[in-house]
Amino acid sequence: MRVKDEEKVNRIYRAAMKVVNSDGFQGSSMSKIAKEADVSAATIYLYFENKDDMIKKLFIHLKSGMGNSYFKDTNDLTPSKGTFRTIWLNHYQYIMDNMEEYNFLENFSNCPLIERIEKEYKPDYCPVIESLFEKSKSQGLLLNLNNDLLYSLLFLPVNYLVKKSKSNGTTLGTNELIEVFEASWRAICK
Amino acid sequence: MRVKDEEKVNRIYRAAMKVVNSDGFQGSSMSKIAKEADVSAATIYLYFENKDDMIKKLFIHLKSGMGNSYFKDTNDLTPSKGTFRTIWLNHYQYIMDNMEEYNFLENFSNCPLIERIEKEYKPDYCPVIESLFEKSKSQGLLLNLNNDLLYSLLFLPVNYLVKKSKSNGTTLGTNELIEVFEASWRAICK
Amino acid sequence: MRVKDEEKVNRIYRAAMKVVNSDGFQGSSMSKIAKEADVSAATIYLYFENKDDMIKKLFIHLKSGMGNSYFKDTNDLTPSKGTFRTIWLNHYQYIMDNMEEYNFLENFSNCPLIERIEKEYKPDYCPVIESLFEKSKSQGLLLNLNNDLLYSLLFLPVNYLVKKSKSNGTTLGTNELIEVFEASWRAICK
Amino acid sequence: MRVKDEEKVNRIYRAAMKVVNSDGFQGSSMSKIAKEADVSAATIYLYFENKDDMIKKLFIHLKSGMGNSYFKDTNDLTPSKGTFRTIWLNHYQYIMDNMEEYNFLENFSNCPLIERIEKEYKPDYCPVIESLFEKSKSQGLLLNLNNDLLYSLLFLPVNYLVKKSKSNGTTLGTNELIEVFEASWRAICK
DNA sequence: TATGAATGAGCCTTCATTCAT
DNA sequence: AATGAATGAAGGCTCATTCAT
Numbered sequence: 001m002r003v004k005d006e007e008k009v010n011r012i013y014r015a016a017m018k019v020v021n022s023d024g025f026q027g028s029s030m031s032k033i034a035k036e037a038d039v040s041a042a043t044i045y046l047y048f049e050n051k052d053d054m055i056k057k058l059f060i061h062l063k064s065g066m067g068n069s070y071f072k073d074t075n076d077l078t079p080s081k082g083t084f085r086t087i088w089l090n091h092y093q094y095i096m097d098n099m100e101e102y103n104f105l106e107n108f109s110n111c112p113l114i115e116r117i118e119k120e121y122k123p124d125y126c127p128v129i130e131s132l133f134e135k136s137k138s139q140g141l142l143l144n145l146n147n148d149l150l151y152s153l154l155f156l157p158v159n160y161l162v163k164k165s166k167s168n169g170t171t172l173g174t175n176e177l178i179e180v181f182e183a184s185w186r187a188i189c190k
Numbered sequence: 191m192r193v194k195d196e197e198k199v200n201r202i203y204r205a206a207m208k209v210v211n212s213d214g215f216q217g218s219s220m221s222k223i224a225k226e227a228d229v230s231a232a233t234i235y236l237y238f239e240n241k242d243d244m245i246k247k248l249f250i251h252l253k254s255g256m257g258n259s260y261f262k263d264t265n266d267l268t269p270s271k272g273t274f275r276t277i278w279l280n281h282y283q284y285i286m287d288n289m290e291e292y293n294f295l296e297n298f299s300n301c302p303l304i305e306r307i308e309k310e311y312k313p314d315y316c317p318v319i320e321s322l323f324e325k326s327k328s329q330g331l332l333l334n335l336n337n338d339l340l341y342s343l344l345f346l347p348v349n350y351l352v353k354k355s356k357s358n359g360t361t362l363g364t365n366e367l368i369e370v371f372e373a374s375w376r377a378i379c380k
Numbered sequence: 381m382r383v384k385d386e387e388k389v390n391r392i393y394r395a396a397m398k399v400v401n402s403d404g405f406q407g408s409s410m411s412k413i414a415k416e417a418d419v420s421a422a423t424i425y426l427y428f429e430n431k432d433d434m435i436k437k438l439f440i441h442l443k444s445g446m447g448n449s450y451f452k453d454t455n456d457l458t459p460s461k462g463t464f465r466t467i468w469l470n471h472y473q474y475i476m477d478n479m480e481e482y483n484f485l486e487n488f489s490n491c492p493l494i495e496r497i498e499k500e501y502k503p504d505y506c507p508v509i510e511s512l513f514e515k516s517k518s519q520g521l522l523l524n525l526n527n528d529l530l531y532s533l534l535f536l537p538v539n540y541l542v543k544k545s546k547s548n549g550t551t552l553g554t555n556e557l558i559e560v561f562e563a564s565w566r567a568i569c570k
Numbered sequence: 571m572r573v574k575d576e577e578k579v580n581r582i583y584r585a586a587m588k589v590v591n592s593d594g595f596q597g598s599s600m601s602k603i604a605k606e607a608d609v610s611a612a613t614i615y616l617y618f619e620n621k622d623d624m625i626k627k628l629f630i631h632l633k634s635g636m637g638n639s640y641f642k643d644t645n646d647l648t649p650s651k652g653t654f655r656t657i658w659l660n661h662y663q664y665i666m667d668n669m670e671e672y673n674f675l676e677n678f679s680n681c682p683l684i685e686r687i688e689k690e691y692k693p694d695y696c697p698v699i700e701s702l703f704e705k706s707k708s709q710g711l712l713l714n715l716n717n718d719l720l721y722s723l724l725f726l727p728v729n730y731l732v733k734k735s736k737s738n739g740t741t742l743g744t745n746e747l748i749e750v751f752e753a754s755w756r757a758i759c760k
Numbered sequence: 761t762a763t764g765a766a767t768g769a770g771c772c773t774t775c776a777t778t779c780a781t
Numbered sequence: 782a783a784t785g786a787a788t789g790a791a792g793g794c795t796c797a798t799t800c801a802t
Contacts, residue, residue, distance in 0.1 A: 005782085024301055026216045030776060040784040042778080051776065110297045112214040145369065148354050152347040153373055160342040176336075183333065183343055187377035192765040192801045219792060230767040232795080241793065385761085404681050406596045410797060420763040422799080431797065490677045492594040495737075525749065528734050532727040533753055540722040559715065563723055567757035572780045572786040599771060610788040612774080621772065 009047050011037045013058050017104050020055075025111065056117050059108055062101045066094060077128065079136035081185065084154070087129070088181050091155060095162050106163070142188050153187040199237050201227045203248050207294045210245075215301060246307050249298055252291045259284045267318065269326035271375065274344070277319070278371050281345060285352050296353075332378050343377040389427050391417045393438050397484050400435075405491065436497050439488055442481045446474060457508065459516035461565065464534070467509070468561050471535060475542050486543070522568050533567040579617050581607045583628050587674045590625075595681060626687050629678055632671045637696050639664045647698065649706040651755065654724070657699070658751050661725060665732050676733075712758050723757040 015037035020028045030051060034041035048054035077083060095102045108114045133150050136142040142150060158180055165172055172180075205227035210218045220241055224231040238244035259280065267273060285292045298304045323340050326332040332340060348370055355362055362370075395417035400408045410431060414421035428434035457463060475482045488494045513530050516522040522530060538560055545552055552560075585607035590598045600621055604611035618624035640660050647653060665672045678684045703720050706712040712720060728750055735742055742750070 024303065025214075026301075029774075031774095041776085042784055042786095043782080045777070046782065107301070110293075112212065112217070143369075143373065145373065146366075149347065149351060149370060149373070152350040153377070156346040156350055157339065157342040157377075160346055161339060164338050179335065180339060183335065183339070183377045187343070187347075187373045191763045194765065220794080221792075231793085232767055233765080235794070236765070404683065405594075406681075409795075411795095421797085422763055422765095423761085425798070426761070487681070490673075492592065492597070523749075523753065525753065526746075529727065529731060529750060529753070532730040533757070536726040536730055537719065537722040537757075540726055541719060544718050556716075560719060563713065563715065563719070563757045567723070567727075567753045572784090574786065600773080601771080611772085612788055612790095613786080615773070616786070 008037075008039065008043075012039065012044055012047065012054070013061060016054060016058055017062070017100055020107070021100055021103050025107070052113060055108070055113065059105065059114055059117065062105055066098070066101065066105065077132050077135075079132060079139050079141050081141075081189070083132070084136075084185065085181055087132075088154065088158070088184070089177075092158055092162070092177065095159065099166065102162075106159075140190055143190055145188065150188050154184050157184055198227075198229065198233075202229065202234055202237060202244070203251060206244060206248055207252075207290055210297070211290060211293050215297070242303060245298070245303065249295070249304055249307065252295055256284060256288070256291065256295065259288075267322050267325075269322060269329050269331045271331075271379070273322070274326075274375065275371055277322075278344065278348070278374070279367075282348055282352070282367065285349065289356060292352075296349075330380055333380055335378065340378050344374050347374055388417075388419065388423075392419065392424055392427065392434070393441060396434060396438055397442070397480055400487070401480055401483050405487070432493060435488070435493065439485065439494055439497065442485055446478070446481065446485065457512050457515075459512060459519050459521050461521075461569070463512070464516075464565065465561055467512075468534065468538070468564070469557075472538055472542070472557065475539065479546065482542075486539075520570055523570055525568065530568050534564050537564055578607075578609065578613075582609065582614055582617060582624070583631060586624060586628055587632075587670055590677070591670060591673050595677070622683060625678070625683065629675070629684055629687065632675055636664060636668070636671065636675065639668075640696075640699070647702050647705075649702060649709050649711045651711075651759070653702070654706075654755065655751055657702075658724065658728070658754070659747075662728055662732070662747065665729065669736060672732075676729075710760055713760055715758065720758050724754050727754055 012033065016028070016033045019033050019036050023032070030041045030044060034044055037044075044054065048057065129151075130147055133142065133147045137144050145153075161172065161180060202223070206218070206223045209223050209226050213222070220231045220234060224234055227234075234244065238247065319341075320337055323332065323337045327334050335343075351362065351370060392413065396408070396413045399413050399416050403412070410421045410424060414424055417424075424434065428437065509531075510527055513522065513527045517524050525533075541552065541560060582603070586598070586603045589602050589606050593602070600611050600614060604614055607614075614624065618627065640657055699721075700717055703712065703717045707714050715723075731742065731750060
């Protein structure tokens with residue numbers, strides 16, 4: 001397994017994501033993915049050890065891509081409501097712009113295969129936001145709650161809503177969006 | 191004529207849940223489930239049309255069981271913070287007491303097979319809580335937000351925390367629990 | 381296997397014939413037959429050893445019924461063209477009136493299961509016609525050909541035509557019918 | 571890349587024919603056929619869509635092979651008794667030389683699966699002989715009968731006899747053979 | 761007698777993976 | 782490096798048959 005053609009790996013990633021999202025994990029097969037990527041199934045095995053390996057690497061690939069984009073345009077991490085709002089909106093924007101990726105990640109967070117790597121991978125997943133939480137708590141901006149709890153109060157509702165609105169075919173207006181942020185913020189601010 | 195073993199369908203349900211939870215959907219097979227339930231694979235087809243049918247019925251079975259238990263001991267649905275706390279704590283208790291069931295439901299909410307029946311089934315899933323939301327909004331107890339949003343602000347964080355704590359092996363103390371409720375409540379109350 | 385209810389056996393026979401004719405041998409199952417006969421599948425095993433046994437007995441049952449009816453209204457077996465015409469027309473009429481039975485027999489004459497019993501059963505299948513052939517040959521009415529050959533020259537064409545016309549949805553007119561007989565007769569008469 | 575073994579499909583054909591002939595349609599399974607062909611069952615699916623597809627293609631393959639061989643060495647289709655005799659003897663020879671193929675075709679002409687393709691395939695099956703019939707009728711060589719009828723009067727008896735003689739272990743002598751032809755011919759000639 | 765329940769065996773088919781070019 | 786061919790293993794499902802009432 002020697003990586004020569006970096007672009008081919010991406011084609012495989014994209015194909016896998018697409019097939020899995022549309023057919024579900026159990027409906028996805030190496031040959032479908034291969035066809036979608038326009039390579040032979042055997043070729044995939046030049047780049048990945050096996051199917052699990054491919055899925056895991058795809059998961060990590062997408063997850064880190066997602067983590068990075070939260071903080072695009074955001075070098076100023078001074079604890080403030082404005083900072084959180086910016087991050088929060090970036091998060092929202094990322095989900096909207098990368099629905100495919102987001103869906104894939106959501107779908108697989110709960111599968112046994114992924115759970116293991118989630119555990120290994122999570123620690124260094126979002127150190128930036130973790131430290132922002134810590135700073136904010138020590139400055140009295142946020143309630144003194146566990147980071148996981150802060151995370152869930154702040155981000156889960158919007159995640160859920162996006163998924164909902166996607167399946168309903170509706171879109172969230174700007175006002176509505178701000179409303180959601182304000183509600184979430186109220187939950188965690190001091 | 192051998193008499194139909196009413197309990198057998200439950201054995202199958204339990205087995206399916208167990209196998210799926212430990213091996214994931216893609217790793218679950220009818221024969222594994224059959225072996226776990228201590229019946230022949232063919233027997234499952236006496237009770238269900240096919241695998242999909244079985245999973246769907248199991249899903250509905252668990253979901254309605256879950257819905258019912260939220261309101262055990264709660265006939266008084268007068269809109270008040272106390273009512274919501276009771277329901278919220280029932281919800282928490284249910285998850286803790288029925289981790290297997292809860293996990294199964296979580297795992298499958300995202301699979302394509304289930305998405306369809308979710309849509310059909312959701313409308314009348316929790317009419318009680320929906321009407322409580324409505325009443326509360328009209329009485330000025332809650333912010334005038336979409337029910338889905340209220341739901342996600344109120345329940346998702348605790349869901350997430352339970353899963354977290356399970357995978358960490360820790361348990362939430364009573365105080366911590368109340369803290370989570372209070373935070374969630376702050377997000378939605380007027 | 382004790383036969384108590386003679387009528388039930390017939391219901392099973394009729395059901396088997398119907399199912400096999402419409403779904404083919406490979407598409408016929410004991411449960412389908414049972415349902416068609418309005419009995420439990422287990423009940424069939426009270427009357428027959430197993431599926432093969434049932435099919436074989438049905439085959440023999442039908443075959444002997446068919447043999448008998450060739451000579452209804454025909455006790456006069458004096459060798460003559462008229463006698464043969466009568467038999468030939470009886471044969472035609474029987475096929476038309478008992479298409480289901482005839483089809484079943486045709487379908488199964490070639491299957492390995494039946495071939496064995498055909499051999500055992502054939503000898504005494506149609507002694508009447510065999511002796512008529514013999515007498516006719518010795519009287520110089522027919523060519524001195526093997527009985528099987530006489531049989532095939534006389535009867536196979538009309539069999540084939542009936543099947544054809546059935547699948548075309550057409551019916552043979554009386555004149556046409558006589559024409560066929562005359563042609564067949566020309567083949568074997570001296 | 572391993573090269574596709576053109577001969578492999580023939581091995582599969584031969585195996586299918588053999589298994590079906592000895593075990594009947596209902597007794598034939600893909601795995602039996604695969605074993606007989608000395609390939610993996612999965613391999614068959616590289617060459618055929620599914621079992622039905624394989625059987626159908628085998629049927630057509632054999633049928634057209636049979637059709638072709640009737641007219642080997644026979645380009646002269648001038649209507650005459652000699653022409654018919656030649657064709658008739660070719661037909662006989664084909665059956666004797668290709669008993670397996672012939673049996674398979676016979677066995678399957680009556681199964682529902684085949685009936686459909688027979689209907690689609692028959693029209694252009696033997697246009698040569700059809701046109702010979704037509705020409706012969708218009709020249710007054712043959713009786714003015716339906717082609718199907720001519721076909722059945724001419725060929726069915728010999729078919730039957732061959733099968734008979736095979737199951738008896740006897741062989742038709744040349745004289746006997748000519749006798750059969752003459753009888754058949756007498757049925758249809760003017 | 762009659763039958764619904766139950767099942768082991770087997771069937772068709774697919775799939776992840778390896779082979780050979 | 783790339784791929785079509787090949788396959789063992791497994792999956793979902795059906796069926797003839799037996800069991801237990």
